[in-house]
Amino acid sequence: MIYFIKILKKEFLIYSRKSSSFISPVVFFLISISLYPIGISNDPDILKNLAPGLIWITVLLSTLISFQNIFSEDYEDGSIELLLASGQNLSMIVLIKIFVNWIFSCLPIIVLSIFSIFLLYLPQEGLKPLIISLLIGTPTICLFGALAGALSLGKNSITGPALMLPLSLPVLILGTQAINYSLNGINFASNILLLTAILIFLLPIILFASVGALKLHFN
Amino acid sequence: MFQRLKNFYHKLGSYPWFYKISGKVIPFLGFFSITLIIISSIWGLFFSPTDAVQGDVYRIIYFHVPAVSVSQMIYYSMSVAAAVFLIWRMKMAGVYIKSLAPIGAAFTFIGLMSGAIWGQPTWGTWWVWDARLTSTLVLFLFYLAIIGMQSTFASRKSADTAVSIITLVGVVNLPIVKKSVDWWNTLHQPASISISGESSISNEMLVPLLFSILGVYLFVLFTGLLSMRAEISSREQNKEWFKKLLSKN
Amino acid sequence: MLKTANLSYKFDDKYIFSNLSFEIANDSVFKLVGDNGSGKSTLLKILSGIYKNYEGELSCLEVDSVFYSGHKTGLKNNLSVRENIYFDIRLPKISYSQINSVLKKLDLIDYSDIQSAYLSEGQKRKINIASFMLSNANLYLLDEPFNNLDSKTTDLVREIFDTKVDSGAKIIFSSHERFNDDFPLIDMNLFN
Numbered sequence: 001m002i003y004f005i006k007i008l009k010k011e012f013l014i015y016s017r018k019s020s021s022f023i024s025p026v027v028f029f030l031i032s033i034s035l036y037p038i039g040i041s042n043d044p045d046i047l048k049n050l051a052p053g054l055i056w057i058t059v060l061l062s063t064l065i066s067f068q069n070i071f072s073e074d075y076e077d078g079s080i081e082l083l084l085a086s087g088q089n090l091s092m093i094v095l096i097k098i099f100v101n102w103i104f105s106c107l108p109i110i111v112l113s114i115f116s117i118f119l120l121y122l123p124q125e126g127l128k129p130l131i132i133s134l135l136i137g138t139p140t141i142c143l144f145g146a147l148a149g150a151l152s153l154g155k156n157s158i159t160g161p162a163l164m165l166p167l168s169l170p171v172l173i174l175g176t177q178a179i180n181y182s183l184n185g186i187n188f189a190s191n192i193l194l195l196t197a198i199l200i201f202l203l204p205i206i207l208f209a210s211v212g213a214l215k216l217h218f219n
Numbered sequence: 220m221f222q223r224l225k226n227f228y229h230k231l232g233s234y235p236w237f238y239k240i241s242g243k244v245i246p247f248l249g250f251f252s253i254t255l256i257i258i259s260s261i262w263g264l265f266f267s268p269t270d271a272v273q274g275d276v277y278r279i280i281y282f283h284v285p286a287v288s289v290s291q292m293i294y295y296s297m298s299v300a301a302a303v304f305l306i307w308r309m310k311m312a313g314v315y316i317k318s319l320a321p322i323g324a325a326f327t328f329i330g331l332m333s334g335a336i337w338g339q340p341t342w343g344t345w346w347v348w349d350a351r352l353t354s355t356l357v358l359f360l361f362y363l364a365i366i367g368m369q370s371t372f373a374s375r376k377s378a379d380t381a382v383s384i385i386t387l388v389g390v391v392n393l394p395i396v397k398k399s400v401d402w403w404n405t406l407h408q409p410a411s412i413s414i415s416g417e418s419s420i421s422n423e424m425l426v427p428l429l430f431s432i433l434g435v436y437l438f439v440l441f442t443g444l445l446s447m448r449a450e451i452s453s454r455e456q457n458k459e460w461f462k463k464l465l466s467k468n
Numbered sequence: 469m470l471k472t473a474n475l476s477y478k479f480d481d482k483y484i485f486s487n488l489s490f491e492i493a494n495d496s497v498f499k500l501v502g503d504n505g506s507g508k509s510t511l512l513k514i515l516s517g518i519y520k521n522y523e524g525e526l527s528c529l530e531v532d533s534v535f536y537s538g539h540k541t542g543l544k545n546n547l548s549v550r551e552n553i554y555f556d557i558r559l560p561k562i563s564y565s566q567i568n569s570v571l572k573k574l575d576l577i578d579y580s581d582i583q584s585a586y587l588s589e590g591q592k593r594k595i596n597i598a599s600f601m602l603s604n605a606n607l608y609l610l611d612e613p614f615n616n617l618d619s620k621t622t623d624l625v626r627e628i629f630d631t632k633v634d635s636g637a638k639i640i641f642s643s644h645e646r647f648n649d650d651f652p653l654i655d656m657n658l659f660n
Contacts (some may be wrong), residue, residue, distance in 0.1 A: 002561060010544075010555040017546040017583075078540025079557075085516040085536035085609075086557055147388075151381050152371060159371065162364035163385060166357040167392055170399040177403060209384060216377045218518055219479075374480055376521075458481075 004092050011100040025062045025105040029112055032058045033119050044121040051120040052130065052179035055113050056172055059106070059134060060141060064164055066105035067145025070097060071214065072154030084218060090211045091204075098139075098146045106138040129182040129192075133175040136195045141168050143199075143206040150213035171195065232309045234451050235460045241444045248441040255434030263427040270424075279337045281428055285435035287330035287355065293323035293439065294358060297365075298390035301383035313379030314454070316386060317369060318446035322439055324362035331355060350401035357396050361389035375454065469493060469531065469638060470515070470607065475524035477510055484510050485659040488524070492640070495652050496633040500642035502656030508642040509539065511656065512609045515640070528607070535605035537613060541592045545585040549576060549595055552584050556599045570598045574621065590616040597621065601628055608632065610641040 015021045036054050037047060047054075074080050083093060113130060116122045122130070144167040148160040178191035230236045263281035270277040297316050304312035334352070335345045346352065365382050372378040455461045469492050476486035485507040492498060500508045513519045514526070516536035535558050543552050553559070553567050571577045574594045584592060593616045600608070614622050629639055640654070 003557075006555060006561070007557065010547075013551065013555070014544055014546060073545075076540075077544065078538055078542040079544070081513075081518055081538055081540065082536065082542045082557055084518045085513075085534065087517055087534075088557070151368065151385070155371060158367040159364055159385075162360050162367065163388070166360050166396060167388070169353075169357065169396050173399050173403045209388070213381060213384060215520075216372065216380050218513075219374045219377045219521055376480070 003088065004096060007093055008096050008100070011097060015100055015104045021066075021101075022104045022108050025066050026108050026112060028062050028065065029058055029109045032061070033116065036120065048121040048123060051116055051122040052126065052176045052183075054120060055116050055122070055130065056134075056137075056175050059109055059113070059138060060165070060168055060172060062109055063106055063138060063141050063145055064148075064161060067101060067142060067149045067164075068152070068160045069154040070101055070146055070149040072149075075153050075217065080214060081218070084215070090214065091207045094146065094150075094207055094210050094214070098142050101146075102139060102142045106134075106142065110134045110138065123183055126179050126183050129179045129188050132192055133178040133188075133195065136192060136199060137171045137175045140171050140195070140199045140202060143202060143210075144168055147206050147210045147213060150210040151216075153217065171198065174198075232311045234311070234455055235464075237311065238448060238451060238464065241448055245441060245444050245448075248437055248444065252434050252437035252441050255430055256438060259427045259431035259434055263424075263431060267424050267427055268421070273341055276337065276340045279333050280424075281431045283330060283333035283337055284428060285432045286326045286333060288432060289435050289439050290323055290327040290330050290355075290358065292436075293319050293326065294362070294386075294390065294393075297323065298386050301386040301390075304379060304383045305387070310379075313375075313383070314447055314450045316365070316379070316382055318450045319443050320362055320365045320382075322442055322446065324359060324366060326435075326439070327355060327359045327362060331359065348400070349404050350397045353400045354393055354397035358389070358393060361385065361393070364389075469529055471525075471527050471529075473525040475511075475514070475522055475526060477507065477514060477519065477522050485656055488656075488659045490654055492638055496638050497629060497649075497651050498638075498640045498654055499651040500640060500654045500656065501644075502642075502660075506656035506660055508656055509611050511654075512536070512611050512640065512642065513538070516609045531607045533605040534607045534609060535600065535603045536609045536611075537596050537600060538611045541596055543584045543592055543595060546583050548581045548583055549587070550580045552595055553598050553602065558605070559599055559602055560604065562602055566602060567598070570601050573601075573624065574598055590618065593617055594621060597625060597628075600625075606637045608637060608639040608641070610639065612642055612644070614643050 033054070036050070040050070041047065071080065074083075083090060110131065113134060114127065116130070117124060117127065141164075144164045145160075148164040151163070152159045174191045174195050178188040178195075181188040181191065259281060264278050267278070269275055297319055300312040300315040303309050304316070331352075334355075338347070339345050365385055368382050368385060369378050372381060452461070471491045473489050474486075475488040477484045488511070500511065502508050510519065513536075514522050516534055518536070542556075544555075547555065549571070550564065550567055553570075554562065554564065568577065568580070571580050574597060576591065576594055576598070579587060579591065584595065587595075593613075597613070597617070600610070600613070613625060617625065632639060
């Protein structure tokens, strides 16, 4: 247990020293959100209908980018080798890495998405379902990102998106629908429950698959 | 009986046996499949009756239905091979997945294109985001991911294992995507477009369709075996049995 | 303590080495030699558990923990020298004073708060040596530990070997260096 706390502290330290780990997702998010009014239309009525989907898509893409390289540095400098040699439980370690990456790349964007009230004219009532759905949906997307990152180690740039995005489609649909339901007065609790169920169900499976994928590179 | 099955299973995993048998079977498969496809195409395009509702446009069914059917079948067979590879480490299964993926991708693409060509004059739109089309597009993406993943790993065994993982992930995810888009769609807009409607198809239209389906399946077998032979050649080129085989010819 | 029987390793249908059998019981330090590409690193990775797809048998008895040091340093670029050692996953919980005393012996004390990205290759190797010194494992698998080390540090490491052996540990290291000692040799060239 102390061992895993040590690894948690280590990962936090590494991420916090690299300012790009939380600046890049934020910058990407802000730039993308700005593209939509410019590229689509700056009419509030149009944007507020699109806002739930646009925010979710941007969060998805941003997570995809930041998870591409989750294991690449550790692979290059030999840390993963040492982890394998240590005989420790890799699932916990991968979980810790996903968690820390989530804190630095997803959490800032979730906070920023609150500003979509102004930027994309999202109605205020949509804020609660937005935050809740993002808080529960993004960890699942991070799981898929970690699997894609473990398979590609940041090298082959097609596998990450091609694998992660189709997997994330159900989460995307449930998330945007939750916000749209709420804006139309329909109860969105079932969506949140489904999202939570998906996360709990997939957590062990995808962790196991990610660890297997990492070990593949050592044959 | 059981012993014969076991023997067959072991033979299936043996490269030399496969090479020998496929060499004999391929010319027949090629001949029959191409003949069937030509016959069914000409029959379907020119000699089957005109549809009462859709006119002559429906004839694309003779390309669209086989292509879509085979694209899904190939993926399911690849997922069986993936499971076999991961559990029993049968190398032939890895060869199977690598060889069939491009064929599956090609037919998925043909299916999507032919569907779009059918959709435009019939229902006024090239594309719609309903469950079936969206999940077919996702299927296409998975095929591409499998093809793209082949070159990422240094060791072939690692590449085969990674590809098997992706295949199995896809086979689980595809029905989920289909269900979730369907659910999302039916709650938002009525499902206006459905591509199946040939349950009440007349026999005169059905027969060339069946020929076409059979022809395409045989064609996939034909190209699949060819592709697997090529893959085995490239993997085993330095092995004794292969060199002996080459020198015999 | 450590025993292999007919150990072979294959990469893509080609054997890197085959039918390697040895036993480590009484002697404590073994030197792994062989030409480039003969499988020294591979063997060490198999023994440390990084590569699991070997053929043959491998058994480890009475091994409580293993310390592996490979070609790659495992150092994190934006952590300081001290932090890299403190958070080294091969080590148990250690205090900063222990780290400081080791760094002093290695002449790295002046660099202890500098991020390891700014260090030379030899200094990075020394950080690995620091971890080696602080470890309390009883089996050490070291892949070319003397690479890039100056002669002073090389002598220091040789002394540390003796200290470790006195406390009951076993060491297998690969090297191209020659020492005056007669370590029992594992020669990979014989098994290619």
